[in-house]
Amino acid sequence: MAADKTPSRGAAVRIDRLRKTFGSAVAVDSISLDIPAGSFVTLLGPSGSGKTTTLNLIAGFLSPDAGAILFDGAVVSDVPTHKRNIGMVFQNYALFPHMTVFDNVGFPLKMRTKLASADARTRILETLALVELNGFEARYPRQLSGGQQQRVAMARALVSHPRLLLMDEPLGALDKKLREQMQFEIKNIHRSIGTTFVYVTHDQTEALTMSDLIVVMNHGKIEQAGTPRRLYETPENQFVADFLGGANLLPGTVAAVAADHFGVAVEGGFTVQVPRDRVVANAGDAVSVLVRPEEVGVALTEDRQAGTECVAGTVTAVGYLGDSLKLEVAVAGIAIGAKLARVRGLSIESGQRVYVSWPRASARLLLRSAR
Amino acid sequence: MTVPVADPAPARISLDRALVPALLLGPTLLWIFFFFLWPLGLMVWQSFIVKDAFSLDHYASLFTTPIYARALWTTFEISIICTVGSLILGYPVAYYLTVGDARIRAVVMILVIIPYWLDYIVRSFSWLILFGRRGLVNRFLVDVGLIAEPLQLLYNLGSVLVGMIQIMLPLMILTLFGAMLRINRQLVAAAEIHGASPWRAFWSVFFPLSLPGVYAAFLLVFIISLGFYITPALLGSPKETMISQIIMLVATELFDWPLASAAGVLLLAVTIAVVIAYNRTFSIERLWGGKEA
Secondary structure (H helix, E strand, O other): OOOOOOOOOOEEEEEEEEEEEOOOOEEEEEEEEEOOOOEEEEEEOOOOOOOHHHHHHHHHOOOOOOEEEEEEEEEEEOHHHHHEEEEEEEOOOOOOOOOOOOHHHHHHHHHHHHOOOHHHHHHHHHHHHOOOOOOOOOOOHHOOOOOHHHHHHHHHHOOOOEEEEEEEEOOOOOOOOHHHHHHHHHHHHHHHHEEEEEEEEOOOHHHHHHEEEEEEOOOOOOOOOEEEEEHHOOOOOHHHHHHHHOOOOEEEEEEEOOOOOOEEEEHHHHHHEEEEEOOOOOOOOOOEEEHHHEEEEOOOOOOOOOEEEEEEEEEEEEEEEEOEEEEEEEOEEEEEEEEOOOOOOOOOOOOEEEEEEEEHHOOOEEEEHHO | OOOOOOHHHHHHHHHHHHHHHHHHHHHHHHHHHHHHHHHHHHHHHOOOOOEEEEOOHHHHHHHHHHHHHHHHHHHHHHHHHHHHHHHHHHHHHHHHHHHHOOOHHHHHHHHHOOOOOOOOHHHHHHHHHHHOOOOOOHHHHHEEEEEEEOOOOOOOOOHHHHHHHHHHHHHHHHHHHHHHHOOOOHHHHHHOOOOOHHHHHHHHHHHHHHHHHHHHHHHHHHHHHHOHHHHHHHHOOHHHHOOHHHOOOOOOOOOOOHHHHHHHHHHHHHHHHHHHHHHHOOOHHHOOOOOOO
């Protein structure tokens, strides 16, 4: 074991009022963000949200129009890409087709270190073992499957123990099963080496599964940043609520402000109560009430319990998902989606009159004029 | 007359299968056969016949007459230098066309393509105007006072090469450019983020990946150079006589058609041999782990 075995400590990355435009299009709109050393941070957003541009700015492939990027407190704006000590996994892996797996993985060592070839060899084999790809050293990339290429790309990015690892939708090209497996492997690798990971994806499941911190981006701005649980359970606006998991957003206006809850008049003519939590709203504000589909219950008879909302509606769509049932119920012209655990014997059909209910505590008020 | 009762569909499919390729390819195949393969066959046949009998005499005289062997050697020499010269001049231009600033790129592209459209006879003649004893270059040098007497710029190896390289350069550049466009530029980014300076990223990634294009362009330019006729005839001296000139001379001045045919066949055989040897040596796909699945 000649190579240093201590896990490289990750860099703390600070993004300070970073801005990048392409012509008249603002790709990244003065965002600021602190990425703690050694954390796994996911930039999540739809295409065109600025997440990949942000990643390319961190990599140094693009230079910002304004603002700065700091690694461990030092501004890197003038540091060229190859001196930033970063590893990166590209969406289509970007493996060198004219090099073997061994040479691909060894490339960063050759460029960055003066390791003797025996030491380099040890390090390359160690890294290949980390991604469970021993025995493939002599193969060329095109002789590997997508999943294997993905592992080679990981190994190449990690081999020189960079202080920061960037990943640009690295699992996008894999099938679902492999993707889920790789999510856990990437998370395990992160835990074992302690490098800071910045991961870009538009897949909310990936983001929720792997991240310490999720940064939801839209139109070049950060909508909200926080832990997966925080973003899912207490989203600050409709976009975040909608992007992370299924969401029912019932449009309405604040009708009453009580000590512990709001009364909201939902468009269509029914009123619901929503906990006040830390949300600030005044009577008359245009709002949306967020109700997660998995919180929604559906029953054939009215069953008003304390602490639940219950409204009548008509089933408009039924989807059978095997382990669960997906329903859409029209309540006073508003569609409410429900995701029910499979109930043996229960049969619900389109057109049926049903009662939709959810625990009041699970609902959340979102200001519609948030942006 | 009876009407066929059977379902006509299967018969029509098989008719289409035979007819469509015949209609699509037939005219060109016929053309190639009558105006290329047939005369080519006649030429090959003629080159082996002496007084109605099979003989290698024509080939023997090709190899034993010094002027012919000399011309064959000169042809190779000039073609190699011309191809290497075009490559050295053309590669950086093709690279710039691939990675450079978009506005300048458009201008460079036009500068490359315009001469490509001009007839090469015109281009060869233009060097006479430029390089002649009373040509623009000599007059300028004399007027400036750098030289007292006009230089002999024409009718030597240098002028032949200048003319040929100028003619082949656009083809070299465009072939290289086409190949370079297919290189995934993200690979260069991947090299840089993993520690390679732009210079090292170029040499370790872009350049090796451009080699298939280099090999293809080299072969193309080399083979076309082998058949050059007008340019060495206009810009060269007898010392720069190439094999095409010999073929022309033997056929139209000496009226020795069988000997001209033999020279033509020899040029063809040598060219094919070069292509085969070349493909064996530079099979890049095989080197990098087989063709893409």
